[in-house]
Amino acid sequence: MILHDYYRSTSAFRVRIALNLKGVEYETKIHDLDQQTNRSEDYLKVNAFGLIPAIEDGEVHIAQSGAIIEYIEEKFSHPALLPSDPKGRARVRSLFNQVACDTHPLTTRRVANYLQHSNYATENDARTWKLAWLREGLMGMEKVLASDFCTGEFCHGDQPSLADIALVPQVYSALSLGLQLDDMPNVSRIYSACLELPAFQKAHPDSCVSNPH
Amino acid sequence: MILHDYYRSTSAFRVRIALNLKGVEYETKIHDLDQQTNRSEDYLKVNAFGLIPAIEDGEVHIAQSGAIIEYIEEKFSHPALLPSDPKGRARVRSLFNQVACDTHPLTTRRVANYLQHSNYATENDARTWKLAWLREGLMGMEKVLASDFCTGEFCHGDQPSLADIALVPQVYSALSLGLQLDDMPNVSRIYSACLELPAFQKAHPDSCVSNPH
Numbered sequence: 001m002i003l004h005d006y007y008r009s010t011s012a013f014r015v016r017i018a019l020n021l022k023g024v025e026y027e028t029k030i031h032d033l034d035q036q037t038n039r040s041e042d043y044l045k046v047n048a049f050g051l052i053p054a055i056e057d058g059e060v061h062i063a064q065s066g067a068i069i070e071y072i073e074e075k076f077s078h079p080a081l082l083p084s085d086p087k088g089r090a091r092v093r094s095l096f097n098q099v100a101c102d103t104h105p106l107t108t109r110r111v112a113n114y115l116q117h118s119n120y121a122t123e124n125d126a127r128t129w130k131l132a133w134l135r136e137g138l139m140g141m142e143k144v145l146a147s148d149f150c151t152g153e154f155c156h157g158d159q160p161s162l163a164d165i166a167l168v169p170q171v172y173s174a175l176s177l178g179l180q181l182d183d184m185p186n187v188s189r190i191y192s193a194c195l196e197l198p199a200f201q202k203a204h205p206d207s208c209v210s211n212p213h
Numbered sequence: 214m215i216l217h218d219y220y221r222s223t224s225a226f227r228v229r230i231a232l233n234l235k236g237v238e239y240e241t242k243i244h245d246l247d248q249q250t251n252r253s254e255d256y257l258k259v260n261a262f263g264l265i266p267a268i269e270d271g272e273v274h275i276a277q278s279g280a281i282i283e284y285i286e287e288k289f290s291h292p293a294l295l296p297s298d299p300k301g302r303a304r305v306r307s308l309f310n311q312v313a314c315d316t317h318p319l320t321t322r323r324v325a326n327y328l329q330h331s332n333y334a335t336e337n338d339a340r341t342w343k344l345a346w347l348r349e350g351l352m353g354m355e356k357v358l359a360s361d362f363c364t365g366e367f368c369h370g371d372q373p374s375l376a377d378i379a380l381v382p383q384v385y386s387a388l389s390l391g392l393q394l395d396d397m398p399n400v401s402r403i404y405s406a407c408l409e410l411p412a413f414q415k416a417h418p419d420s421c422v423s424n425p426h
Binding site for chain 1: 262263273279281288302304313353360
């Protein structure tokens with residue numbers, strides 16, 4: 001399996017964690033978003049959307065981290081990254097999508113670029129914009145995690161799931177920008193618990209930079 | 214099953230289509246985003262994120278349209294809204310997420326409000342912003358649909374799937390804002406094909422307005 005990757009991509013970070021949790025061996029092709037290699041003709045044949053990440057598994061080419069991780073979950077059953085009960089599956093997918101649909105898309109580089117290039121906002125305004133959406137999204141996660149007895153050592157019970165796979169990269173991104181998590185005890189606690197696990201450590205952007213391909 | 218709904222919500226439109234395609238009977242509770250009933254204490258007990266849509270199925274409460282539709286797909290198997298083969302499932306989920314993660318979140322009311330209330334942009338700038346992201350997202354869909362022999366009468370083969378469920382509300386929203394689809398023949402054709410089906414017609418915002426609950 002080939003992962004089209006960029007160490008600073010929050011969504012690629014998600015896929016790296018999922019592959020590591022499943023113990024899947026994969027080859028990495030690094031794209032540099034500064035150089036826009038993700039807009040090259042070769043890459044557009046793999047992913048016509050031109051966004052990172054994507055995977056190639058033989059003739060199967062998949063874009064979008066959510067679709068990639070569901071594919072990995074169906075292909076490699078152990079360890080399960082979704083609970084077996086319908087209610088639990090829905091809760092975990094809902095938490096994943098809270099990050100993937102309602103938080104992260106507003107904080108991407110292409111949105112910050114648009115803000116700055118449209119003369120709406122200075123670089124500092126773009127940072128404030130990102131922090132506002134990160135805080136709103138992560139506070140939403142905190143409320144759900146705090147209010148529900150299904151929350152355990154991790155977002156759902158005591159095993160990592162799709163919800164943690166979404167949470168950790170988003171928290172990393174928020175901390176990098178200087179967001180304070182003092183009023184998010186569950187988010188902070190689960191972030192730390194995840195980073196104790198080798199699958200999360202190995203996927204971490206810092207590991208990718210210190211061990212470049 | 215109870216759907217917390219708002220006729221103008223693009224993501225609630227998706228859930229209405231999925232329920233109709235499956236032939237599931239459901240009760241609707243309408244929220245008026247102008248009145249912010251989605252921020253009421255009662256609703257926050259159902260969905261701590263405070264966003265529309267959500268469903269209640271007995272004790273199962275689910276937020277996020279993607280999580281809701283996967284739940285519906287697993288609970289009501291016929292007609293399938295995901296293909297049975299892994300490659301097809303991945304393609305359909307990828308198309309769904311292209312809309313749900315990379316297009317729609319940038320065009321929501323809360324983002325337009327933020328833009329205008331932060332003095333970044335006038336009402337007209339906010340419209341331009343929405344049109345730019347809608348065009349980029351739908352052009353991405355067009356490229357994938359045009360380049361792949363899996364595209365049929367609908368986004369994937371000749372049966373409606375999650376991909377069409379995402380596409381139709383997004384196209385409706387784009388057309389309402391005045392986006393031209395002349396250079397998107399596949400998107401236009403599939404949009405029209407879907408609107409021939411009663412499940413899509415009944416879910417349409419115009420039907421909701423003419424048949425208020």
